[in-house]
Amino acid sequence: MSNTIVSLSPHAKGPLSTEKVMWGVVIALMPSFAFSAYFFGIRAIVVTLVATIACILTEFLIQKYLMKTTVTAFDGSAAITGILLAFNVPSSIPIWQMVLGSVFAIAIGKMVFGGLGRNPFNPALLGRAFMLASFPVDMTTWPIPVKTQWLWEMGKTVDGTTAATPLGFFKEGVKMNASMGDLVAQRPELYDYFNLFIGNVGGCIGEVSAFAILLGGIYLLYKKIITWHIPVFYLGGLALITGIFWWMEPAKYADPLFHLFAGGAMLGAWFMATDMVTSPMTVKGQILFAVCGGLLCGLIRLFGAFPEGCSYSILIMNAFVPLIDKYIKPTRFGKEVNYG
Amino acid sequence: MDLKTFKIGGVHPPENKLSAGAPIEAAALPKRAFIHLGQHLGAPAKPIVQKGDKVRVGTLIGAGEGFISAAVHSSVSGTVFAIDAVVDASGYKRPAVIIDVEGDEWEPTIDRSPELKKDISLDKKAIVDRLKEAGIVGLGGATFPAHVKYMVPEGKKVDTLIINAVECEPYLTSDHRVMLERADEVLVGTRILMTALGVERAVIGIEANKPDAIEILSRKAKDHPGITVQALKVQYPQGAEKQLIKAILNREVPSGKLPLDVGCVVNNVGTTVAVYEAVQKNKPLFERIVTLTGKKLPRKANFLVRVGTPITQLIDACGGAPEGTAKFINGGPMMGKAMVNTDIPVTKGTSGVILVDEADARRNAPGACIRCAKCVAACPMGLEPYLIEKQAEYALWEDAEKEDAADCMECGCCQFTCPAARPLLDNIRLAKTTVMRIRRERSKK
Secondary structure (H helix, E strand, C coil), X not given: CCCCCCCCCCCCCXXXXXXXXXXXXXXXXXXXXXXXXXXXXXXXXXXXXXXXXXXXXXXXXXXXXXXXXXXXXXXCHHHHHHHHHHHCCCCCCCHHHHHHHXXXXXXXXXXXXXXXXXXXXXXXXXXXXXHHHXXXXXXXXXXXXXXXXXXXXXXXXXXXCCECCHHHHHHHHHHCCCCHHHHHHHCHHXXXXXXXXXXXXXXXXXXXXXXXXXXXXXXXXXXXXXXXXXXXXXXXXXXXXXXXXXXXXXXXXXXXXHHHHCCCHHHHHHHHCCCCCCCCCCHHHHHHHHHHHXXXXXXXXXXXXXXXXXXHHHHHHXXXXXXXXXXXXXXXXXXXXXXX | CCCXXXXXXXXXXCCCCCCCCCCEEECCCCCEEEEECCCCCCECXXXXXXXXXXXXXXXXXXXXXXXXXXXXXXXXXXXXXXXXXXXXXXXXXXXXXEEEECCCCECCCCCCCCCCCCCCCCCHHHHHHHHHHCCCECCCCCCCEHHHHCCXXXXXXXXXXXXXXXXXXXXXXXXXXXXXXXXXXXXXXXXXXXXXXXXXXXXXXXXXXXXXXXXXHHHHHCCCCCEEEEEECCCXXXXXXXXXXXXXXXXXXXXXXXXXXXXXXXXXXXXHHHHXXXXXXXXXCCEEEXXXXXXXXXXXXXXXXXXXXXXXXXXXXXXXXXXXXXXXXXXXXXXXXXXXXXXXXXXXXXXXXXXXXXXXXXXXXXXXXXXXXXXXXXXXXXXXXXXXHHHHHCCCHHHHHHCCHHHCCCCCHHHHHCCCCCCHHHHHHHHHHHHHHHHHHHHHC
């Protein structure tokens, strides 16, 4: 009887732990990983592994030698940052740039704020923004997706041929005053829903296959790691704004289905906007955050300087999360009732 | 079947109703009974016996003091050994009457015949007086003195009596067994309470994981006009008064108000049997059903136990605490109290005892909050546990008050669901009690 444990209730523990949540997200990213390896070859695998290891190592070194605190670098959260950052760059990215981006993402994006749970911005997206600003050419040169690309060299743009991303191609074309109809006739494979859905198009490592991302998303929902609100409302916001412009001028704008499947919207909606640390705490707040993010993404795609606006839309909305949490409260029980 | 439930928050912990199949059996009489004078919410009873006095089963030994208090009766016959402080489930020493047991001689006024007395002869006031004399308290765990609940203040209108047969805490099965084995008494007891309130309608709320109880009570309730059974979706904390009213009647008790304010009174199902016995059989409350359970406990049981019986005796009757038992919970795993030792006696509020082994007894090491928002989604009161936890950590009591920390009912959903194993409820309790203290001081000025 001398060693009984006396603690306050509750005495029951729920099924989830931080590690289970984080490694659950990593598992959910595996379908996209497999598809990217299929389309972009061994280099996609190498780039992803390099980023993951660089992120974990950076967090480990900072925790152990700078912060001198408990090391939690292996809880899976740094691995997610690494994988997501790699998924947001072309597979032809020079390895040293990938390492630099990973170090930036963890050191500046996460650890300077105190580590897990305290960073205001999604570290992977911050890393991507840093890389895009620092290495604009390498970050926008897209290898052609070929399924037999298993050789190291073929991942690179050896003969100078690069792919166009669907978003980039149509945006540039429309800027040159070509109509959507002509552009689609010119490159029908870039406006092919099946290609877009499966991922047989130019783009970042992990963003191309909407199908693989949806598989991962369903797994996250099934494991109750995320709820459906953010992805659905983000994509809904994007579909709404692109749909309005397409309806007004279909010769100038692509249709909303194209926008959902092209570029990084799927990856962003399911894996970046849902990042727990940088999204709001209430369902109402999450909906506001996601709808605004989707609208912003559409606006940047349609009118911004870049063909893709997903990562910036989420980063901008990240900045509003503290405000959203301050002013949007859950419905309290027994506060707004009046029984005469 | 149309299953109702409450709308905000809630969790579904593993049910683990291991003892659901064990029929109620009478536990052996203790050699010495330790009967606490404060077994109920409110002021402790005042002892009216002295060392050396002879008592019988059902003899009044403590008189209720003040408005919210309850009488305490002897559960055994014998000689008063002492009136002394004895550790109770809260871990504090509290005054108790200690009685050396001799035989089992009941007060002759108690009707011990087995037949069911269906006809209710007493009127409203007489029933409430009987409840008070018999020391009836809510047996669901809160132990609120029953007679206070049924003295409806002037100006309040009550239209519905809700019988709480939810038993949403995992492991516990005492209410379940009562419904299966004593359904008739439950229904007559319910009718007595309906008479006391002057209402025509009573709803018995039962979670869908007790289909046999739903079936028996639905069938037998047909003979009792006004009583219906409502099946509920399994969700914790549905047995919390406010959540149960929301689930059954879709009425929301305003913050800081009582069920009376939305026209209903909620009563635990086990209490209805005690009410029946008090009113129809003149039997005071001195025994109750206690679930003895635990994953590794050799035998699971539902005992009919005399109040004051040391819990050790019940554990021994189930084969003794298995090797590696590290925690003894008095009550359910979500809201029960971990006991400092098992010599603590059974009180009117002891719904069960759960033996937990080392691995389950320890909390996981807390990590940083990952802002997953699961605590906010789980809170049945619509609070933001992560925020109140932080406010408590930084002693921001005014902010915690604005965030309605005082509305927390300590159900534990937030801490249960937290992947980072944050001590959310520990800190929220601190915020809640501090905010309530500040409010009391403010109102004194």
